[in-house]
Amino acid sequence: MKQQTTFSAISCYHCGEDVRGVDFSVDQKHFCCAGCMGVYQILSANKMCSYYAYNENPGKRLNSTSHFEYLDEPTIEKKLVDYKDETNAIVTFYIPAIHCSSCIWLLEHLYKINSAIYSSRIDFLKKEVTVSYKHKAVSLKGVVEILAQIGYEPSISLQDVVRENSHSVNKSLILKIAVAGFCMGNVMLFSFPEYFGLSGLERQFQALFGWLNLAFCMPVVFYCAKDYFTSAITSLKHGHVNLDTPLALIISVLFLRTIVSVLFTNEPGFADTLTGLVFLLLMGKWVKQRTYHHISFDRDYRSYFPIAVTTLVDGKEQPKAISELTIGDRLWIRNGELVPADSILMRGDAWMDMSFVTGETEPQQKVLGEIIYAGGKQMGEGIEIEVVKNASQSYLTSLWNKDHYVNHFKQNFNDSVAKYFSMAVFVIAFSAMGYWYLMNDASKAWLAFTAVIIVACPCVLALSTPFTLSAILAVFDKKDFYVKNTDSLEALAKCTSIVFDKTGTLTTTENAKILFKGTLNPMEKMLIVSLLNHSSHPLSRQILKSLAIEQFYPISRYKEIPGKGIRGLVNQQMVYAGSPAILPFDIQPNQHHGVHIVINSAYKGTFIVEQQWRPKLGVLLSSLNKYFTLKVLSGDNNKDEKALKTFFPLSADLKFEQSPLQKLEEIKHQQQKGEQVMMLGDGLNDAGALKQSDFGIAVTDDVNNFTPGCDAILKGSSLDLLPNFFQMSKDGLKTIKISFVIASAYNCVGLYFAIQGTLYPLVAAVLMPISTITIISFTSIATRFFARKNNLL
Amino acid sequence: MNILYFLVGCSVLMALIFLGAFYWSLKNGQHDDVVTPGMRVLFDEEPVDEEQVES
Numbered sequence: 001m002k003q004q005t006t007f008s009a010i011s012c013y014h015c016g017e018d019v020r021g022v023d024f025s026v027d028q029k030h031f032c033c034a035g036c037m038g039v040y041q042i043l044s045a046n047k048m049c050s051y052y053a054y055n056e057n058p059g060k061r062l063n064s065t066s067h068f069e070y071l072d073e074p075t076i077e078k079k080l081v082d083y084k085d086e087t088n089a090i091v092t093f094y095i096p097a098i099h100c101s102s103c104i105w106l107l108e109h110l111y112k113i114n115s116a117i118y119s120s121r122i123d124f125l126k127k128e129v130t131v132s133y134k135h136k137a138v139s140l141k142g143v144v145e146i147l148a149q150i151g152y153e154p155s156i157s158l159q160d161v162v163r164e165n166s167h168s169v170n171k172s173l174i175l176k177i178a179v180a181g182f183c184m185g186n187v188m189l190f191s192f193p194e195y196f197g198l199s200g201l202e203r204q205f206q207a208l209f210g211w212l213n214l215a216f217c218m219p220v221v222f223y224c225a226k227d228y229f230t231s232a233i234t235s236l237k238h239g240h241v242n243l244d245t246p247l248a249l250i251i252s253v254l255f256l257r258t259i260v261s262v263l264f265t266n267e268p269g270f271a272d273t274l275t276g277l278v279f280l281l282l283m284g285k286w287v288k289q290r291t292y293h294h295i296s297f298d299r300d301y302r303s304y305f306p307i308a309v310t311t312l313v314d315g316k317e318q319p320k321a322i323s324e325l326t327i328g329d330r331l332w333i334r335n336g337e338l339v340p341a342d343s344i345l346m347r348g349d350a351w352m353d354m355s356f357v358t359g360e361t362e363p364q365q366k367v368l369g370e371i372i373y374a375g376g377k378q379m380g381e382g383i384e385i386e387v388v389k390n391a392s393q394s395y396l397t398s399l400w401n402k403d404h405y406v407n408h409f410k411q412n413f414n415d416s417v418a419k420y421f422s423m424a425v426f427v428i429a430f431s432a433m434g435y436w437y438l439m440n441d442a443s444k445a446w447l448a449f450t451a452v453i454i455v456a457c458p459c460v461l462a463l464s465t466p467f468t469l470s471a472i473l474a475v476f477d478k479k480d481f482y483v484k485n486t487d488s489l490e491a492l493a494k495c496t497s498i499v500f501d502k503t504g505t506l507t508t509t510e511n512a513k514i515l516f517k518g519t520l521n522p523m524e525k526m527l528i529v530s531l532l533n534h535s536s537h538p539l540s541r542q543i544l545k546s547l548a549i550e551q552f553y554p555i556s557r558y559k560e561i562p563g564k565g566i567r568g569l570v571n572q573q574m575v576y577a578g579s580p581a582i583l584p585f586d587i588q589p590n591q592h593h594g595v596h597i598v599i600n601s602a603y604k605g606t607f608i609v610e611q612q613w614r615p616k617l618g619v620l621l622s623s624l625n626k627y628f629t630l631k632v633l634s635g636d637n638n639k640d641e642k643a644l645k646t647f648f649p650l651s652a653d654l655k656f657e658q659s660p661l662q663k664l665e666e667i668k669h670q671q672q673k674g675e676q677v678m679m680l681g682d683g684l685n686d687a688g689a690l691k692q693s694d695f696g697i698a699v700t701d702d703v704n705n706f707t708p709g710c711d712a713i714l715k716g717s718s719l720d721l722l723p724n725f726f727q728m729s730k731d732g733l734k735t736i737k738i739s740f741v742i743a744s745a746y747n748c749v750g751l752y753f754a755i756q757g758t759l760y761p762l763v764a765a766v767l768m769p770i771s772t773i774t775i776i777s778f779t780s781i782a783t784r785f786f787a788r789k790n791n792l793l
Numbered sequence: 794m795n796i797l798y799f800l801v802g803c804s805v806l807m808a809l810i811f812l813g814a815f816y817w818s819l820k821n822g823q824h825d826d827v828v829t830p831g832m833r834v835l836f837d838e839e840p841v842d843e844e845q846v847e848s
Binding site: 050054101104105108121122123124125126171174175178179182185186189190204205208212 | 794797798801804805808811812815816819824825826828829832833835836837
């Protein structure tokens with residue numbers, strides 16, 4: 001602790017990290033590494049130091065070694081750019097590093113670095129920058145390189161190419177709400193005289209107001225409410241009734257009665273009720289569509305995969321789009337790059353980090369001729385591989401393509417109630433009509449029939465669900481639990497069993513403990529620290545932090561072999577640190593994994609990174625055990641079985657060395673037993689299982705990180721709140737049911753008038769908003785109450 | 794009271810103009826990003842000198 005305080009006096013001017021060992025300094029400013037200094041130099045050369053004025057240490061440490069040659073390929077460029085003409089081009093990038101106002105300032109002043117970039121605009125929430133540039137003066141590759149140089153490397157993945165446009169849907173809904181609101185306001189205005197009773201003088205305007213009202217109903221029925229009709233017709237065609245069916249019926253009945261009253265009788269119509277109803281329904285729909293801009297739930301392997309890869313054609317490197325890879329292509333995979341398709345190793349020393357595919361954390365060595373599955377990451381020097389399967393058909397990606405997924409039709413509460421509701425309405429409506437026919441009062445029969453349908457409006461159903469659920473969504477989101485949409489929330493409430501992944505879900509990598517197996521004297525510690533200080537590998541940094549020594553020896557003949565380790569001559573002594581592959585001789589390590597240390601020619605021991613269990617895991621699991629059957633599916637080996645057994649109840653099923661496919665099958669098997677399965681996982685290896693489960697939660701320490709497709713994203717630190725989230729979703733469904741009862745009470749009052757055939761339009765026009773206001777205020781109060789009860793507020 | 798016919802027409806016309814204005818702003822993308830412009834407005838026109846930044 002002591003050393004940390006003394007050294008925090010010097011922190012990097014760019015990124016704010018402590019300056020350790022080598023102090024890069026320029027213009028009396030200190031930098032932690034050459035990368036940070038480089039960014040500063042570029043910015044100061046372009047007079048852009050305001051970047052540092054808006055926020056302290058706004059930068060992020062650079063550790064990128066990406067290659068962008070593929071961006072010069074015209075086919076790839078064409079897929080990425082939004083627009084291109086003779087002189088100008090526009091491209092949009094997703095840049096994960098955007099985090100503060102300095103970022104906005106810098107990225108919107110790119111023209112100072114290169115005047116060919118004439119405009120750049122940021123969307124802060126989406127972390128996107130839209131760059132317009134003259135493509136004759138600067139290429140797409142040039143633009144990306146400028147961004148990367150100043151520390152804002154765009155993330156370009158395969159998914160960028162197939163960007164789906166969800167925006168236009170939302171826009172058309174907003175426009176519909178605007179039109180409906182506009183019509184509603186005007187209709188209300190023209191209906192007011194009716195409400196207060198017309199004097200003789202005003203009676204001459206009655207016809208005019210009637211016609212105007214009818215005119216305003218037209219766009220509402222035929223434009224705003226169009227979706228309800230199409231949805232009702234399709235669902236009737238398929239032989240079942242959804243909530244839109246009674247709604248469409250009511251809208252058409254209201255419209256018919258308005259036409260009839262304007263054309264034939266001189267009575268006020270139901271235009272106000274009609275426009276108000278449609279407006280409120282659309283509002284409910286809008287609330288339901290509420291989404292998170294900054295989080296993507298539908299990521300699949302494509303956002304993890306690069307867009308292009310380097311191929312070797314006649315010994316020459318040539319970039320090629322992944323979608324164009326064919327069997328037999330030779331690929332050149334550099335350190336840290338991903339194998340995009342199942343391939344055979346042809347040349348080089350392959351150390352594959354398969355953690356995303358299998359969940360195993362240790363890199364595996366592959367021998368020549370061995371198959372490397374897509375999704376593996378090379379941790380070492382470049383290798384040459386030959387593609388044996390297309391990218392879209394490889395082992396990992398097939399998890400998405402195959403028809404693994406039972407297309408379970410998730411019926412929500414609303415649609416299941418809608419059937420009985422419609423039935424009841426029809427029975428009452430027809431019996432009221434029948435009664436008045438028997439009484440020989442045909443006009444009353446028509447009035448009663450239509451009035452029953454109008455009054456029994458299930459609009460409260462259509463509103464209470466989205467309002468309640470989206471209020472719960474807002475509560476969850478404050479606790480870092482992001483649920484994809486309101487429908488998923490209903491699925492959460494119904495879960496009966498939970499399946500956990502181990503690595504990354506039950507454990508956390510954030511504050512991993514570093515242990516040393518062996519003995520070191522202070523002198524040796526200093527030797528190691530001096531060596532590690534030169535490496536930017538995360539493991540070196542972690543060990544350095546744990547040793548907390550701030551004195552260094554000079555070092556020479558330093559060499560870092562990617563994926564293996566580092567060595568160097570420190571104080572006339574040769575120090576090696578890394579995997580057994582870098583050591584000068586074979587050792588009998590006391591631990592298989594970790595960073596082995598050899599000084600001169602003596603094996604000193606091994607640093608091991610011990611993954612920490614998430615805090616409060618025991619409490620969490622014992623409280624979950626009351627409601628759920630628990631299970632663990634881990635891709636890792638069973639070295640942690642003992643520790644897990646102390647957390648989990650005896651009845652829990654712990655399975656190890658599970659492949660992604662086995663995980664998926666296991667979930668399916670459980671579903672066949674009638675369980676509603678909730679799955680918690682983190683990596684690509686859980687992606688299939690997450691998708692198959694009834695409610696898949698991706699657990700992550702940073703919500704902007706890669707997460708596979710899922711129903712919800714949960715920040716690791718909020719994992720212990722899971723029982724509260726579950727209880728809250730259950731309470732939410734309870735709230736919806738209670739509000740349904742309240743709405744029915746209102747409907748009964750309306751029915752009393754309706755059956756008698758004496759429903760005056762004013763009653764309908766007053767009853768509907770009152771019941772709506774009651775319901776919306778009830779749901780929001782109830783949600784707050786339950787949130788408080790569940791300690792979520 | 795016949796003036797009401799004219800006034801009703803005016804009110805509908807005005808409302809239509811506002812609806813049209815909203816439609817234009819929606820099409821124009823003014824509602825796409827409501828966060829960044831608020832931050833952008835705080836930036837100074839011309840970048841400040843380095844020395845001033847330091848102090």
